[in-house]
Amino acid sequence: MVVIETPRSPRSRKAAKFERWGWLYMRISGMFLLVLIFGHLIINLVMNGGITQISFAFVAGKWADPFWKIWDGLMLWLALIHGTNGMRTIVNDYTERETLRKVLNYTLWVVCVSLIVLGTLVITTFDPCVDSSVSHTLSVCK
Amino acid sequence: MSDVKVIDEIPTYQVTLFVRRFNQEDGLEARWEDFDVTVHGTDRVLDALHKIKWEQDGSLTFRRSCAHGVCGSDAMRINGRNRLACKTLIKDLDMTKPIYVEPIKGLTVEKDLVVDMNPFYEAYRAVKPFLIASDKPEKERIQSPEDRERFEDTTKCILCAACTSSCPVFWTDGQYFGPAAIVNAHRFIFDSRDEGAEVRLDILNDKEGVWRCRTTFNCTEACPRGIEVTKAIAEVKQAILRGKP
Numbered sequence: 610m611v612v613i614e615t616p617r618s619p620r621s622r623k624a625a626k627f628e629r630w631g632w633l634y635m636r637i638s639g640m641f642l643l644v645l646i647f648g649h650l651i652i653n654l655v656m657n658g659g660i661t662q663i664s665f666a667f668v669a670g671k672w673a674d675p676f677w678k679i680w681d682g683l684m685l686w687l688a689l690i691h692g693t694n695g696m697r698t699i700v701n702d703y704t705e706r707e708t709l710r711k712v713l714n715y716t717l718w719v720v721c722v723s724l725i726v727l728g729t730l731v732i733t734t735f736d737p738c739v740d741s742s743v744s745h746t747l748s749v750c751k
Numbered sequence: 752m753s754d755v756k757v758i759d760e761i762p763t764y765q766v767t768l769f770v771r772r773f774n775q776e777d778g779l780e781a782r783w784e785d786f787d788v789t790v791h792g793t794d795r796v797l798d799a800l801h802k803i804k805w806e807q808d809g810s811l812t813f814r815r816s817c818a819h820g821v822c823g824s825d826a827m828r829i830n831g832r833n834r835l836a837c838k839t840l841i842k843d844l845d846m847t848k849p850i851y852v853e854p855i856k857g858l859t860v861e862k863d864l865v866v867d868m869n870p871f872y873e874a875y876r877a878v879k880p881f882l883i884a885s886d887k888p889e890k891e892r893i894q895s896p897e898d899r900e901r902f903e904d905t906t907k908c909i910l911c912a913a914c915t916s917s918c919p920v921f922w923t924d925g926q927y928f929g930p931a932a933i934v935n936a937h938r939f940i941f942d943s944r945d946e947g948a949e950v951r952l953d954i955l956n957d958k959e960g961v962w963r964c965r966t967t968f969n970c971t972e973a974c975p976r977g978i979e980v981t982k983a984i985a986e987v988k989q990a991i992l993r994g995k996p
């Protein structure tokens with residue numbers, strides 16, 4: 610009987626089984642972002658006079674409606690995690706030294722989390738009447 | 752004048768080949784060297800390389816064996832595209848310009864057009880490219896034509912490495928399994944007679960596995976066997992997400 614030598618065991622690199630979730634996330638968030646981003650661009654920059662309509666009152670008006678708070682909040686979370694995970698992919702492609710790779714990737718996620726926290730804070734605690742120098746013109750603050 | 756139809760003679764052309772030369776022993780950097788060659792309309796890039804080696808410079812080094820697109824020895828980068836030298840007719844290239852021939856990228860060059868194929872073969876070996884079955888049938892293992900058709904495309908691979916060495920993700924650090932290994936895993940994952948699909952899906956669900964593929968389609972474009980490589984990779988991704996073939 611001919612015995613074929615057992616092929617060597619699979620490569621011993623650290624297996625990271627979460628890569629599949631990253632891959633799925635890029636596609637699912639991408640589908641949502643398509644609607645959220647282009648909807649955002651059309652409503653803010655094209656409809657009703659385009660960019661000339663944008664002012665403090667315009668933003669205050671949008672964020673008086675929970676619908677736009679949820680829209681912008683979703684866009685914030687999905688796009689930042691999507692962009693950061695995409696940048697992580699690129700960092701993994703281009704870095705050769707493990708320490709540099711770690712430093713860049715940690716930095717990315719720290720920036721991502723900071724921006725998400727700050728952005729979420731703005732959306733959820735937004736009060737159009739706090740600064741009297743601009744808000745006195747808004748009817749809701751009278 | 753007689754109206755006997757004379758079959759045209761095979762036309763001949765003068766072409767210039769720029770070949771990427773490298774020899775570790777001469778201590779020089781890799782460089783382009785040009786050769787003028789007279790070729791026939793029926794000649795392939797491999798024939799031109801032969802003419803150079805046999806008539807002009809015997810030190811020119813490249814791999815070839817079958818010379819007919821079966822053995823997978825002579826994948827090289829011809830005018831910037833990964834091709835088998837033995838399947839690339841010179842008349843199909845733009846002969847008004849020089850033809851550039853260099854080794855495939857992403858693998859260490861040993862000499863001239865010869866690269867170290869071992870990392871490529873290691874990735875191939877890692878996906879267990881052999882039948883895994885627990886039973887021992889008396890005769891052949893029966894398979895329906897439909898079940899055979901499921902993996903027909905990926906049986907055609909000749910392990911030439913044209914796909915893997917055309918992949919920009921493989922170029923980055925050479926750790927990615929690469930399209931060829933995934934194609935050969937696909938050939939067994941979707942074989943109804945095989946029982947090792949889960950094992951192979953688990954191997955390819957790795958940091959360096961199928962998820963590094965960015966759907967560039969370079970591999971499909973490069974494959975001399977016309978295998979739909981990118982599609983095969985996508986099918987393996989789907990199978991991993993499903994948890995079964």
Ligand code: HEM
Binds near residue numbers: 691965966
């Ligand atoms: C318009 C909606 C968007 C869609 C449909 C989308 C879709 C995708 C998909 C499917 C990928 C994965 C590509 C691959 O793995 O081959 C990806 C990668 C990426 N995305 Fe998005 N994306 C969108 C918006 C954004 C935004 C707003 C950002 C920035 C914040 C962004 C940054 C990135 C980055 C950096 C990558 C990684 C690129 C790479 O792998 O080379 N994308 N995108």
Ligand code: SF4
Binds near residue numbers: 907978
């Ligand atoms: S899939 Fe095609 S290009 Fe890749 S190694 Fe096999 S035959 Fe060559």
Ligand code: FES
Binds near residue numbers: 816
């Ligand atoms: S020499 Fe065998 S494939 Fe070209």
